[in-house]
Amino acid sequence: MVNKLWCVGVGPGDPNLITLYGKQVIESSDVIFCPVKSVHSESFALETVRKIIALEGKEIVKLIFPMTTKEDKARPYWLSAYEKIKEKVVSGKKCVFIVEGDPLIFSTFNSVLEIINQKKEFDVEIVPGISSFQIMACRVKLPVVDGDEILVIMPASMKEKSGCRTAQLRDDFEKILEISSTVFVLKSGRVMNQLMEALSGRENIKVFFGELCGTENEFISELNDDLKSRENHYFSIVMIKKEEKEVDFGLAEGKERGVRASQSVFGRND
Amino acid sequence: MVNKLWCVGVGPGDPNLITLYGKQVIESSDVIFCPVKSVHSESFALETVRKIIALEGKEIVKLIFPMTTKEDKARPYWLSAYEKIKEKVVSGKKCVFIVEGDPLIFSTFNSVLEIINQKKEFDVEIVPGISSFQIMACRVKLPVVDGDEILVIMPASMKEKSGCRTAQLRDDFEKILEISSTVFVLKSGRVMNQLMEALSGRENIKVFFGELCGTENEFISELNDDLKSRENHYFSIVMIKKEEKEVDFGLAEGKERGVRASQSVFGRND
Numbered sequence: 001m002v003n004k005l006w007c008v009g010v011g012p013g014d015p016n017l018i019t020l021y022g023k024q025v026i027e028s029s030d031v032i033f034c035p036v037k038s039v040h041s042e043s044f045a046l047e048t049v050r051k052i053i054a055l056e057g058k059e060i061v062k063l064i065f066p067m068t069t070k071e072d073k074a075r076p077y078w079l080s081a082y083e084k085i086k087e088k089v090v091s092g093k094k095c096v097f098i099v100e101g102d103p104l105i106f107s108t109f110n111s112v113l114e115i116i117n118q119k120k121e122f123d124v125e126i127v128p129g130i131s132s133f134q135i136m137a138c139r140v141k142l143p144v145v146d147g148d149e150i151l152v153i154m155p156a157s158m159k160e161k162s163g164c165r166t167a168q169l170r171d172d173f174e175k176i177l178e179i180s181s182t183v184f185v186l187k188s189g190r191v192m193n194q195l196m197e198a199l200s201g202r203e204n205i206k207v208f209f210g211e212l213c214g215t216e217n218e219f220i221s222e223l224n225d226d227l228k229s230r231e232n233h234y235f236s237i238v239m240i241k242k243e244e245k246e247v248d249f250g251l252a253e254g255k256e257r258g259v260r261a262s263q264s265v266f267g268r269n270d
Numbered sequence: 271m272v273n274k275l276w277c278v279g280v281g282p283g284d285p286n287l288i289t290l291y292g293k294q295v296i297e298s299s300d301v302i303f304c305p306v307k308s309v310h311s312e313s314f315a316l317e318t319v320r321k322i323i324a325l326e327g328k329e330i331v332k333l334i335f336p337m338t339t340k341e342d343k344a345r346p347y348w349l350s351a352y353e354k355i356k357e358k359v360v361s362g363k364k365c366v367f368i369v370e371g372d373p374l375i376f377s378t379f380n381s382v383l384e385i386i387n388q389k390k391e392f393d394v395e396i397v398p399g400i401s402s403f404q405i406m407a408c409r410v411k412l413p414v415v416d417g418d419e420i421l422v423i424m425p426a427s428m429k430e431k432s433g434c435r436t437a438q439l440r441d442d443f444e445k446i447l448e449i450s451s452t453v454f455v456l457k458s459g460r461v462m463n464q465l466m467e468a469l470s471g472r473e474n475i476k477v478f479f480g481e482l483c484g485t486e487n488e489f490i491s492e493l494n495d496d497l498k499s500r501e502n503h504y505f506s507i508v509m510i511k512k513e514e515k516e517v518d519f520g521l522a523e524g525k526e527r528g529v530r531a532s533q534s535v536f537g538r539n540d
Binding site: 011014015016017018019020021023024052069102103104105106107110111113114117124125126127128129130131134135137138141142143144145146147148149150151152153154155157172175176179180 | 281284285286287288289290291293294322339372373374375376377380381383384387394395396397398399400401404405407408411412413414415416417418419420421422423424425427442445446449450
């Protein structure tokens with residue numbers, strides 16, 4: 001008896017960005033669970049998988065994860081998803097839960113995983129996937145982080161801490177920009193205009209906008225005013241990259257870049 | 271004529287974590303460039319690829335990237351690597367540069383990419399790969415980030431800003447811990463004891479140590495004093511995860527989790 005659930009991250013939409021292991025797990029499964037927004041919705045992860053894996057003979061089970069930030073509204077759906085998974089897993093079938101991107105980075109699987117970890121009724125194996133920010137960076141063709149740099153990945157909205165006001169949230173964003181070299185702001189579609197305002201007038205940053213990165217309908221551009229009129233999309237990312245002074249590779253001899261010492265945050269490095 | 275370089279991230283070491291597209295690009299290549307520390311070193315990326323792709327008939331070119339944080343020392347090697355790549359690319363051969371993990375996240379490819387972007391002598395296509403922090407999280411089986419949470423990925427050491435002292439760097443680390451839900455500290459091996467000290471006594475965090483995640487010699491554990499005597503390894507990661515109050519899924523009825531409002535950093539969300 002298997003008594004185990006696999007969760008496979010199928011990447012951003014291009015089926016060829018699935019890992020070899022992820023493909024193998026899905027191919028050898030009896031039951032495929034896929035997240036949908038509502039009962040009549042299609043599963044984006046399943047559409048991705050369908051392009052390269054024959055699904056005949058496999059049982060497909062849609063699990064509803066409603067689009068809400070209200071946990072008390074979502075929780076019954078998470079529990080219901082868990083119960084459906086458990087029923088199949090304990091029946092001895094090989095079950096796989098497929099999700100877009102990476103299963104642990106802003107994914108619907110996270111809520112189910114918390115229940116699995118608490119109830120401990122069956123085992124789980126998680127297979128990583130390419131996250132949309134990774135393919136966006138590959139398209140932009142700029143280093144994400146190198147050497148001593150810091151990367152931040154954040155959603156466009158954050159929870160208000162108790163008693164905290166928007167000013168505090170803006171302060172947090174300032175701190176993030178100050179500390180990091182590169183920031184990816186996920187799900188930025190609904191706040192594009194505000195985000196552009198917050199970034200306008202800043203020097204030495206490059207800003208890119210990406211939509212549906214890694215799918216057939218991918219759109220990527222430098223951030224510009226034309227984007228203000230663009231219809232907002234859930235699968236949108238803004239990449240903010242601080243520009244360092246360029247190294248003059250063409251005339252390397254005799255020119256020196258100011259080399260700064262590297263030091264540990266935690267103490268001496270050597 | 272191709273006149274293009276591919277760069278493929280081959281993931282953390284398990285060849286089955288290569289993407290389908292990455293495998294296909296490597297298989298169809300004439301020349302494989304791989305980074306090594308010195309002339310007699312083996313390439314970790316090549317060892318990974320060799321396990322699943324037949325390399326007969328392909329030209330393997332080692333490129334030396336010395337282990338140094340001094341840019342003036344490293345730069346001649348970057349330029350030399352670039353020239354070797356250019357020679358093969360303009361000859362019309364299909365060339366692929368393979369790197370561990372993801373090509374744009376703390377990878378040797380970043381320095382070569384900067385030269386390619388400046389010189390514009392040939393095109394480049396970058397294929398993302400699974401980064402070691404992703405597979406570590408899959409093994410730990412805990413959500414990385416969910417909902418409104420913020421993820422930070424940073425190296426253990428950071429460059430001193432001009433005139434800044436260690437105290438400032440420590441301040442930065444405090445800010446990072448304050449703002450984020452999850453932090454991955456990469457290349458943490460050499461400063462494990464200091465890092466453990468910096469984290470000791472903190473409440474509501476879980477800390478994990480990972481070494482060679484995604485390889486046959488993978489070692490993952492909760493952070494504990496036994497690790498102090500462990501020999502430091504370059505491929506080590508510390509995962510710091512803030513613990514939220516647990517949702518009681520077992521007894522959902524009648525119990526409510528404090529639901530906090532979600533608000534955009536940039537303005538209103540709706």
